[in-house]
Amino acid sequence: MSAPARSWSWPAATPVPLGMEGSALADRWVWLLGIAVFGYALAGRGFAYLGVPPIFIGEVVLALGLGVALWEGSLTRAFASGTLKLLAGLMAWVAFRTVSYLDTYGIDALRDAMLVGYGLYAVAIVAVLTARPERLLLLVRGYRAFVVVIPVVGWVIYLIVRQAPDLLPTWPWSLNTHIIEVKPGDLQVHLAAVTAFLVLGFRKAKPMLLVLLILSLAIGMIGNRGGMVGFFLAMTALTIMKPKTARFGKMGVTALVLVALALLVDTTGIETSEGSRTISVEQIWENVASIFGHSRSNALNTTTEWRMQWWTEIVDYTIKGPYFWEGKGFGINLATDDGFRVDEDESLRSPHNVHLTLLARGGVPAFVLWLSMLAAWYLAVMRSWWAAKQARQARWMGLLAVCVAYCTAALVNASFDVHLEGPMGGIPFWTFFGVGLAAARIRAHRPDLLDTLPEGPPEIPPPPPPAYGWIGTVPAWHADPAPSSAGPAAPTSPVAP
Numbered sequence: 001m002s003a004p005a006r007s008w009s010w011p012a013a014t015p016v017p018l019g020m021e022g023s024a025l026a027d028r029w030v031w032l033l034g035i036a037v038f039g040y041a042l043a044g045r046g047f048a049y050l051g052v053p054p055i056f057i058g059e060v061v062l063a064l065g066l067g068v069a070l071w072e073g074s075l076t077r078a079f080a081s082g083t084l085k086l087l088a089g090l091m092a093w094v095a096f097r098t099v100s101y102l103d104t105y106g107i108d109a110l111r112d113a114m115l116v117g118y119g120l121y122a123v124a125i126v127a128v129l130t131a132r133p134e135r136l137l138l139l140v141r142g143y144r145a146f147v148v149v150i151p152v153v154g155w156v157i158y159l160i161v162r163q164a165p166d167l168l169p170t171w172p173w174s175l176n177t178h179i180i181e182v183k184p185g186d187l188q189v190h191l192a193a194v195t196a197f198l199v200l201g202f203r204k205a206k207p208m209l210l211v212l213l214i215l216s217l218a219i220g221m222i223g224n225r226g227g228m229v230g231f232f233l234a235m236t237a238l239t240i241m242k243p244k245t246a247r248f249g250k251m252g253v254t255a256l257v258l259v260a261l262a263l264l265v266d267t268t269g270i271e272t273s274e275g276s277r278t279i280s281v282e283q284i285w286e287n288v289a290s291i292f293g294h295s296r297s298n299a300l301n302t303t304t305e306w307r308m309q310w311w312t313e314i315v316d317y318t319i320k321g322p323y324f325w326e327g328k329g330f331g332i333n334l335a336t337d338d339g340f341r342v343d344e345d346e347s348l349r350s351p352h353n354v355h356l357t358l359l360a361r362g363g364v365p366a367f368v369l370w371l372s373m374l375a376a377w378y379l380a381v382m383r384s385w386w387a388a389k390q391a392r393q394a395r396w397m398g399l400l401a402v403c404v405a406y407c408t409a410a411l412v413n414a415s416f417d418v419h420l421e422g423p424m425g426g427i428p429f430w431t432f433f434g435v436g437l438a439a440a441r442i443r444a445h446r447p448d449l450l451d452t453l454p455e456g457p458p459e460i461p462p463p464p465p466p467a468y469g470w471i472g473t474v475p476a477w478h479a480d481p482a483p484s485s486a487g488p489a490a491p492t493s494p495v496a497p
Helices: 024-043 057-072 076-080 082-099 107-117 120-131 135-163 184-199 207-223 225-241 249-265 281-291 298-317 334-338 354-390 394-414 423-445
Strands: 174-178 267-271 278-280
Touching: 024 057, 024 120, 024 135, 024 184, 024 423, 057 120, 057 423, 076 082, 076 120, 082 107, 082 120, 082 354, 107 354, 107 423, 120 135, 120 423, 135 184, 135 207, 135 423, 184 207, 184 225, 184 394, 184 423, 207 225, 225 394, 298 334, 298 354, 334 354, 354 394, 354 423, 394 423
Parallel strands: none
Antiparallel strands: 267 278
């Protein structure tokens, strides 16, 4: 007689104190992951160099996450998601296109392949969070502190990096890397999620925090066009996805007041370290116009034309040329090989567009797998969001909206800048990517999980009862039947919707 097949079931819905369930090591890894995302947001490239070469903080956190998932036996179950199956196919193709170049390019080939390799963060996150859904609360509660610190000190750090970089020390093993290096586009992406978190009411924001948030947004918009566009598209998604009970409120009023003051003052006359851009409303308009190629700034227009020429070249030698199936591989410097080299040390390696980077290096198969995976992610998250809306689960709607806002901002910024190719943007992106997938899966089985949060979007009231006739009265045929002498009627079973 054969043994019965073992089946996996979700943990019981009985609340368990945080830190006491499952593996304590997995709980600590969730905290470590949050600290890593926090470090990348505030220190950028400088935080990425924390470690002992060639092993840095990003690789350590990833290895620990995969090890924890293996220990709990949840790693393989993560691939029940169709999105992660597509990710696995993409990683397999990238690995195939990388191995043959290791002898030639060495560490550069591995570095380029990490554009997709950091996707293992999403796998580890889905595995760890779905093993014990209460861990999702650890990340949400930790993010409540994050949304305060970023607006308060983020813009100050950015100005120091831009205005006085020589004041910051460098790492002993990389004298060209300061301990803090923040890019404006990266900051804009994080501010998109912070804004969504505050708008949705997961943390109440005082007026001064809102002022600092909008100040940070203004400074970031001046320094990077991709981040600016990404933020506005993320806010568009937020406007569509937020529960109807969540309103912009004080944040919208504060933004209008600051914009009005900015229009009156027009400019502060503060120049960035590059000396070509000033902190002013006019500079923001120049950034917007340059996206469409109509800026009065020759520098901005030249950058746009340079990118379009390079992107056209990539399309020509892949979709229309000899590199259709395999691309040029991982490890080769695309700027040099494509004839778009801009510096002597060949520090520029990618065409400032993550989608075309994958097309150039992995060919059309990598490009199609990448787009299919992104489409599958949005579909999975939006299906869960729609189900939460139907069930009037405002907090689940809000959490999924935050993930969509961040990933949208990151993908748009990565379409104009080198963002996901490094750990500074790649690790936070794949973190939100994984949290979105985990939340979509957990919501269906633990809808009460977010009820213990101290704050969140207001509950969505049930729809009003239907009115009948001209005066809203209930007709006699719909009224409750009069009690009979035989006693009350037997209760009926509820019908599932």
